[in-house]
Structure formats: structure tokens, C-alpha cells
Amino acid sequence: MTETRTIHVNALARVEGEGALHLRVKNGAVVDLRLEIYEPPRFFEALVRGRRASELPDLLSRICGICPVAYQMSAVHAIEAAWQVEVHPRVRALRRLFYAGEWIESHLLHMTFLNAPDFLHLDDGIQIARLHRAEVERALRLRKLGNRILILLGGRSVNPVGVKIGGFHRIPTRAELADLGDELRRARGEAEALLHWFGTLPVPSRPQDIELVALRHPLEYGICEGRIVSSKGVDVAAPDWDTAFEEAQVPHSTALHARLRRDGGRYLVGPLARVTLNADRLSPRAGAARTRLAPRFAAPDPASSVFARGIEVLQAVDESIAVIEGFEPFTPWPDPAPRAGVGHGATEAPRGILYTSVETDADGLVRNIRIVPPTSQNQAQIEADLRALAPAILTLSNDDARRLCEAAIRDYDPCISCATHFLTLTIERRDSCASA
Amino acid sequence: MSGAKPKLAVFKFASCDGCQLQLLNREEELLPLAERVEFAHFLEASSRVTDGPWDVVLIEGSVTTAHDAERIRAIRAQARFLVTIGACATSGGIQALRNVADVESWKRQVYPHPEWIETLATSTPISDHVHVDAEIQGCPVNGEQVLRVLSRLLLGATPDLPLASVCIECKRRDATCVLVSRGIPCMGPVTRAGCGAICPALGRDCYGCFGPAADAHPASLVRHFEASGLTRADALRRLRHINGWRGEFRTLAETLEKAGD
Numbered sequence: 001m002t003e004t005r006t007i008h009v010n011a012l013a014r015v016e017g018e019g020a021l022h023l024r025v026k027n028g029a030v031v032d033l034r035l036e037i038y039e040p041p042r043f044f045e046a047l048v049r050g051r052r053a054s055e056l057p058d059l060l061s062r063i064c065g066i067c068p069v070a071y072q073m074s075a076v077h078a079i080e081a082a083w084q085v086e087v088h089p090r091v092r093a094l095r096r097l098f099y100a101g102e103w104i105e106s107h108l109l110h111m112t113f114l115n116a117p118d119f120l121h122l123d124d125g126i127q128i129a130r131l132h133r134a135e136v137e138r139a140l141r142l143r144k145l146g147n148r149i150l151i152l153l154g155g156r157s158v159n160p161v162g163v164k165i166g167g168f169h170r171i172p173t174r175a176e177l178a179d180l181g182d183e184l185r186r187a188r189g190e191a192e193a194l195l196h197w198f199g200t201l202p203v204p205s206r207p208q209d210i211e212l213v214a215l216r217h218p219l220e221y222g223i224c225e226g227r228i229v230s231s232k233g234v235d236v237a238a239p240d241w242d243t244a245f246e247e248a249q250v251p252h253s254t255a256l257h258a259r260l261r262r263d264g265g266r267y268l269v270g271p272l273a274r275v276t277l278n279a280d281r282l283s284p285r286a287g288a289a290r291t292r293l294a295p296r297f298a299a300p301d302p303a304s305s306v307f308a309r310g311i312e313v314l315q316a317v318d319e320s321i322a323v324i325e326g327f328e329p330f331t332p333w334p335d336p337a338p339r340a341g342v343g344h345g346a347t348e349a350p351r352g353i354l355y356t357s358v359e360t361d362a363d364g365l366v367r368n369i370r371i372v373p374p375t376s377q378n379q380a381q382i383e384a385d386l387r388a389l390a391p392a393i394l395t396l397s398n399d400d401a402r403r404l405c406e407a408a409i410r411d412y413d414p415c416i417s418c419a420t421h422f423l424t425l426t427i428e429r430r431d432s433c434a435s436a
Numbered sequence: 437m438s439g440a441k442p443k444l445a446v447f448k449f450a451s452c453d454g455c456q457l458q459l460l461n462r463e464e465e466l467l468p469l470a471e472r473v474e475f476a477h478f479l480e481a482s483s484r485v486t487d488g489p490w491d492v493v494l495i496e497g498s499v500t501t502a503h504d505a506e507r508i509r510a511i512r513a514q515a516r517f518l519v520t521i522g523a524c525a526t527s528g529g530i531q532a533l534r535n536v537a538d539v540e541s542w543k544r545q546v547y548p549h550p551e552w553i554e555t556l557a558t559s560t561p562i563s564d565h566v567h568v569d570a571e572i573q574g575c576p577v578n579g580e581q582v583l584r585v586l587s588r589l590l591l592g593a594t595p596d597l598p599l600a601s602v603c604i605e606c607k608r609r610d611a612t613c614v615l616v617s618r619g620i621p622c623m624g625p626v627t628r629a630g631c632g633a634i635c636p637a638l639g640r641d642c643y644g645c646f647g648p649a650a651d652a653h654p655a656s657l658v659r660h661f662e663a664s665g666l667t668r669a670d671a672l673r674r675l676r677h678i679n680g681w682r683g684e685f686r687t688l689a690e691t692l693e694k695a696g697d
Contacts, residue, residue: 040504043531045545047533047542058643062678126475156634159645
């Protein structure tokens with residue numbers, strides 16, 4: 001007997017940005033699967049042409065309200081490379097602190113409000129708060145601390161305004177940082193307790209063969225600098241991004257997917273990739289947490305991403321404390337002079353590597369820019385993961401199947417607003433979930 | 437509304453999610469707020485969705501597709517109060533820079549298959565499409581302002597939003613004026629208050645992300661910029677920014693462009 005089922009989720013909830021899922025299963029096999037991105041295109045790569053490169057931190061932060069720092073950081077690194085600006089080690093350190101703030105803020109939003117409801121079969125973080133008030137309040141306190149870092153260095157947490165080419169507009173005082181350091185030291189135990197709580201939740205498991213890709217730095221946990229490496233042999237510097245990866249249009253989703261140039265294969269960026277490839281670069285506390293959770297990382301498992309995020313919250317707290325303890329005040333130096341050139345930047349957004357290349361003319365005007373956000377890199381892997389769920393889906397009601405697929409998508413923390421060049425798609429978007 | 441909690445809905449159009457996030461960023465107020473209002477449609481935060489009508493609808497994002505132009509009308513029909521949050525919904529946002537550009541060529545610049553792109557030639561504010569009860573400016577909005585407007589609407593009071601410019605906030609926090617002391621072309625004098633003067637406080641220029649102030653007169657400010665050496669092209673970049681399609685910023689940019697150098 002032939003059985004065909006169509007699962008359609010009109011609007012994915014608890015993800016950033018707007019997307020839909022279309023899945024068609026026939027005789028136990030997936031015949032059609034589309035993670036549809038209907039976020040209207042905003043043409044960032046076009047609208048910044050002819051603008052001053054110095055405006056890019058303010059313009060590109062608007063790509064994503066959840067990870068604006070990532071867009072600012074990849075862009076300033078690309079411009080600094082193009083203009084051959086030597087970045088002072090003290091600026092580097094403050095950038096790590098700034099980025100750590102974004103990781104804390106973004107990871108806790110995802111863990112508590114977007115991901116955790118799936119483990120508890122609830123609709124949202126507010127429902128969780130009714131049952132586990134102390135845990136949600138702890139997560140909110142930690143998240144606020146991440147936002148405090150962003151506010152100190154950037155004035156506000158969404159679209160912060162402190163970053164400029166070569167450094168920051170204002171360098172914090174020793175007293176401001178000392179205050180923050182005290183809070184961060186207190187937060188260590190809280191971050192550990194929160195991760196422990198997640199360990200008690202029924203988090204599912206879906207180990208699979210995935211090529212993991214992350215920045216790898218000789219000494220540090222890769223955030224702003226390092227080579228782009230994979231679990232299966234990729235090892236390139238940011239300017240050589242194109243030698244290892246390519247962007248291609250896929251007919252069924254009409255979205256630009258990034259894939260491996262080597263074999264057209266899919267890969268995964270993000271916390272799971274980082275925690276796996278850079279386990280030996282974690283702080284002692286974060287490393288110990290990872291050791292306790294070792295079985296969750298024995299094979300790449302997207303469902304373990306929540307633990308990777310929790311470990312990275314610990315890492316980000318420790319990184320921040322280290323930067324603050326080593327801080328020496330300094331005055332910002334003059335803005336670097338523009339020059340004609342091309343530069344590349346790859347930094348680790350909360351969701352994974354964000355690659356940006358910028359070309360400017362001698363006056364510092366943007367001639368060309370290319371942005372490859374993490375979600376466009378993960379999209380092929382997300383779809384492969386969903387395809388593998390087909391046998392399980394067949395045994396479930398449509399509602400349960402939809403919930404299972406949505407939860408699987410959420411494990412990747414997709415940031416659809418970030419889709420600088422995802423395409424619009426309207427096919428069957430208005431259909432409701434149907435079984436035929 | 438006696439008895440049942442007022443229903444709050446949040447809808448997203450072309451935007452970055454940042455204004456919705458400003459609500460979630462009110463860490464201390466979030467859980468108490470959830471006790472006072474029902475999040476009836478807030479996809480970023482919850483998978484539970486309740487049909488309209490809703491008491492207050494917050495709209496993030498601008499209208500850039502034909503489908504969204506229809507969608508906002510359907511939402512308005514179900515909304516007792518409709519409030520726009522942020523520069524996109526209120527002014528068209530940064531993506532409204534397309535309104536003075538050739539969108540067809542933009543499509544070709546960004547996409548290998550431009551013919552697959554379904555988009556309007558313009559990015560327009562919600563008020564171009566439906567009646568709006570209150571507009572909260574800012575990129576992103578100030579979350580405290582959003583909560584204030586919510587409270588006042590639900591209490592039957594008129595929303596009170598700042599009318600003055602960023603200069604007032606600068607003075608209030610005792611920040612040094614970057615325009616006067618360092619000659620930096622700061623948009624603060626013509627930009628609506630609400631951010632807390634965060635840019636001048638960091639020693640840099642305001643770039644107008646809260647949109648024009650109520651009594652903004654950017655022409656005299658731009659005259660001052662140009663007298664201090666700013667080129668016409670850079671003056672236009674100051675105006676054609678995140679709120680370039682709103683009010684005085686838009687009309688002055690059009691005038692200056694027509695006048696040439």
C-alpha cells in the first residue's frame with residue numbers, strides 16, 4: 001500500500017527570522033524536503049556598496065539583532081586586512097570580551113527560550129518558568145551579564161555602537177571592568193549549575209556522520225582569528241575560504257547553500273563543531289564540563305548542541321574574566337588610513353563561522369562585499385538531518401511529526417534573519433499540514 | 437478586557453529580529469509581564485499561537501513584498517491597537533535605501549538567479565499601508581519605551597513618546613558634545629531622544645538611528661556640516677541611513693540631491 005504524507009510547518013516558531021518546512025514522505029522515503037526561507041531579502045551586500053567602509057559596523061549590525069557583534073567583527077577584520085592595519089593586542093583582548101558577551105547572550109536565549117521547551121514538551125520559556133522558576137531566573141541573570149558586557153563596550157546589546165575599524169570608540173575604565181569581573185566570577189557557579197540542570201533534561205540523541213568546521217587558533221579557543229579547519233582535513237586561512245568552500249543554488253530550496261568544494265558535501269559550523277575541534281583549547285572549567293559530558297560528544301550529534309552551548313557559556317565567562325584580569329587601560333589611537341584593497345575576515349558567530357570579504361577603493365568606499373552567514377552554511381546539514389528522521393516520522397501523528405522536525409531544526413539555532421542572501425520562496429507556503 | 441488577560445501579538449516583517457529581542461532583553465520585567473498579558477502570537481518566543489482578535493499588536497519590520505502588503509491588512513483587521521516597533525516598521529529601515537536605487541541591479545548584484553527574487557521595488561513603513569495607533573522609533577527600540585506604551589494603551593491612556601532630540605539626553609548624562617568640542621558631524625541635534633545618547637557617551641557621532649526628532653531641522657545642521665568641510669556625498673550618507681525614508685531626513689536628502697553641489 002502506498003502511503004504519502006505531507007508535513008508542512010507554516011511558520012517555524014522559536015527561531016530567529018521566518019522560515020517554513022515542507023516535507024513529503026512516500027513509502028517510507030523522503031521524496032521532497034525543503035527548509036523554506038521566506039525572510040524577505042534586504043540586499044545588504046548591495047546597499048553597502050558606495051558607502052564608507054567605516055560605516056560598515058553600523059550598517060551590517062542590522063543584519064541580525066541576535067548576533068550583531070559577529071557581523072561587526074568579521075567586517076572590521078576584513079577591512080583591517082584590506083588596509084593592512086596592525087591591530088593592537090589590547091584591542092584584540094577587548095574584542096574577545098565583546099564577542100564573549102554576545103556568545104553568553106545568544107547561547108542563553110537559545111538554550112532557555114528556544115531549545116529547552118522542546119525537551120520539556122512545553123511551548124515557551126515562560127511556561128518553563130512556571131515549573132522551574134529558579135532555573136529560568138538563573139538563565140536570565142546570566143544572559144543579562146552577557147548583555148552587560150555588550151552595553152559596556154557597545155552602549156547597548158542590540159546593534160551596539162562601540163566598534164570601529166582598528167578598535168573601539170571608547171575604552172572602558174579599570175573600575176568599570178573590575179565591577180564586571182566581580183559579577184563574572186560569581187557567575188561561574190551559576191553557569192555550571194545551569195549546565196548541570198540541562199543535563200537532567202531528556203535531551204534526545206541523533207548521532208550522525210558530519211564534517212565539523214570551526215576556527216582553530218594555535219593558542220586560544222578560536223573566536224576572532226585562526227585557520228578554518230574541519231574534522232576531515234580542511235585547513236585554510238580566511239583569505240582562502242573560496243578554495244575550500246563554495247556557494248551554490250539548490251533547486252528545491254532556491255537558497256544559496258554553502259558546501260565543500262572538495263566533493264559538494266555538507267558540513268556543520270557552530271558550537272558543536274567548536275567544542276569538538278577545539279576541546280584542547282577550552283578553559284579548565286569548560287574543559288572539565290566537557291569531560292563530564294563526553295558521551296554526548298563521542299560522535300557528532302546535533303542534539304548535543306545545547307550542551308556545547310552550555311560549555312561555551314562557561315568558556316565565555318572564563319575568557320571574559322581572563323581579559324579583565326589582564327586589562328591595561330589605553331587611549332584609542334587615530335583611525336587607520338583607507339587604501340585600495342581586498343580583505344577577508346572569518347570569526348565565530350554564536351551559530352558558527354561568519355565569513356566576510358570586503359573590497360574598498362583608495363578613499364575607503366566599499367566596492368564589493370560578500371557575506372556568508374553560518375545558517376547558510378548549515379542549511380544542507382539541517383536538511384540531511386531532517387531527511388534521516390523520515391522513518392521516525394512515519395510512526396507519528398502529523399502534530400508529533402511536526403514537533404519532532406521543528407525541534408530538530410532548533411538544535412541548529414538557525415538565524416534566518418541573518419540570511420543575507422537566502423531567497424524568497426512562496427511555493428505551497430499557505431498550505432496547511434495535510435495527510436494524503 | 438475584565439477577567440481575561442489582554443492578548444499581545446508580535447508580527448515580523450522585513451527586519452533583523454532585534455526589536456522583538458529588546459522585549460526579551462527586559463530580563464527582570466519579562467516574567468511579570470507574562471503574568472499581565474497573554475503572548476497570543478510571538479513566534480520568536482513561543483510556539484503557542486492564538487488567533488485574533490488581539491488587544492495590542494506590535495509590528496516589527498517593513499513591507500517589501502506584495503504578500504506582506506496583504507498580510508499587514510489582515511493583521512490590522514484583527515488588532516485593537518497596532519503599534520510599530522523600530523525603524524523598519526516606522527520608516528522602512530535600512531533596507532529602504534533601495535527606494536532611491538535600482539532594485540533590479542541590486543538583485544543581480546546579490547543573487548545568481550535574480551529572476552527568482554520576489555520583492556517590491558520599495559521598502560515602506562507600516563503606516564503607508566494601514567492605520568497605526570503608535571509608532572515607536574529606534575533601531576532597535578528602547579524596550580522600556582515599548583513596555584510603557586503597552587501599559588498606557590492597556591490602561592486607556594495615550595502613549596507618551598519623547599519628542600525632543602538626543603542633545604537633551606546628552607546633557608542629562610553630562611556627555612561632552614562631540615559636535616562642538618571635536619567637530620564630529622553628529623546627528624544628535626536632529627535625532628529623536630530615546631537611546632540615552634549612547635553614541636556621544638562613547639565619544640562618537642550619533643547616526644540618527646532613532647529617526648528625526650519632532651521639531652528636527654536637519655537643513656541647518658547639514659549646512660553646518662558642509663561649512664565644516666563635510667562633502668555633499670557624505671552629508672547625503674548621514675541623511676540616507678537607517679531612517680533615510682522618514683520625514684525631514686528624506687525630504688532634505690531629496691532637496692540636496694536635486695540641488696547638486
